[in-house]
Amino acid sequence: MRSYSHWIDGEFHAPNSQAWIDSIDPYRGEVWARIPAGDATDADLAVAAARRAMTTGPWAKMSASERGRIITRIGDLLIEQLELLAEIEVRDNGKLAADMRGQLAYAANSWRYFGGLADKIEGTVMPIEKPDTVAMTFREPVGVVLAITAWNSPLTFFALKCAPALAAGCAVVVKPSEFSTVSSIEFAALTKEAGLPDGVLNVVSGYGQDVGAALVEHPHVAQISFTGSDVTGARIYETAARHMKRVAMELGGKSPNIVFEDADMDAAAMGAVSGIFGATGQMCTAGSRLLVQNSIKDEFVAKVLEATRSIRLGDPLDPETNMGPLSNTPQYQKVLEYIDIAKADGATLLCGGKPAEGPGIQGGHFVEPTIFTDVTNDMRIAQEEVFGPILSVIGFEDEAEAVAIGNDIAYGLAAGVWTRDIGRMMRMTRALEVGTVWGNTYRTYSYMMPFGGMKRSGVGRENGLEAVNEYLETKSLMLSTATGGQGNAFVPR
């Protein structure tokens, strides 16, 4: 069994408390590594290292181009170590090896993209109304960034936060989820090879309520970039408000995947199935509410059911597996609870609905891919994020009703729309209160496309050029070119 330490100021650092947390492989149901149970003293060390790196270290003096080259090299190193890191993520979170490989290639591209952006962050010169005054703005790093990540895609979230933060010139402390920390520690150590100066990127591990809360409260953390549940996000937002810290929040969702009667039914059925059963439903963007036009509902649901029945559960490292286990015990229990809630509220169980059994899946947290029909949008199964393989089918009559049901939810992360009518596609896109609309596809991402939520799904955007703005402050300089003090606003006579 491997034992890990924090990564602070360019070296491994055992937790001050000498306490560790077991990291469990959800497929085998056994402990495979142990990670530090950090506390406030570890948090202090990491933030102090980041602050030193940003103020007096080589990072502060480096040209933007040089910074960019290091960030790009980090992406290259991620590609070189992709197999090793993908395997670690599979052992920690039980997601499919093929998925994790794809995600890491995406994360590497994100590092390279923001590496290229580092020396294109520019200030402006304003033609202000005052004569003899040069007015200019500088874009400056916001300060030490705290990146808190969720367990489902650790190194992807790491990249989405750290690459733009480093491009902006910030230093970062990463607090990964206690359920999947190992890849973040291994990866942080790799950044040293890329030439990243000590202290610019630190990883502190442990429970959210301990080291996470201490980091959030820390007076030298200027900005918090969080990915996780809306409940934790709200708690962190409240603390940040007390200290007037900046936040970016990537939170949960209950996304509608909306199928109209003129859609390509086969494509839409595949989109519906992969939109909820991909990653065992453990995606913020899971298309967990399948809205189907009543005129095609029975025929369409039959197609979805057929595709669902062909899903192969198994070892996430086996390339033949379509769906792995749930990532951890609390998540497994939560999914089973929601199955009971849906039944009690009157939804009809079409398939699944219980722990999965069979050869090759003993001991893991497997739940059968589950579909409920006769769901109404006011049921808890339609309103609350489950983060598991449960699909709720809801019927609608027309476009207006699809929009009304789609938006009748606290969340606003993403939506799928399936139609051949381009006018309808555009109307739906404008009417849906979500950060991303997928038209005739589902779960397509690009590191160049802004991603984030409306409503309870979050604040701010990751990916694309605007992501870097989360990590920048604008500073204004007004410089007088007047002689004899005439440039002052108040000149005594």
Ligand code: NAD
């Ligand atoms: P979570 O909110 O339980 O934990 C997220 C992180 O916050 C973990 O690192 C945890 O240790 C930390 N944390 C917990 N309490 C804290 C506290 N008081 N102070 C500081 N840190 C604290 O979420 P999770 O279960 O890890 O992830 C699943 C959730 O993440 C789902 O709601 C999912 O939708 C959401 N998510 C959102 C996105 C997105 O991009 N919008 C992506 C993936 C996951």
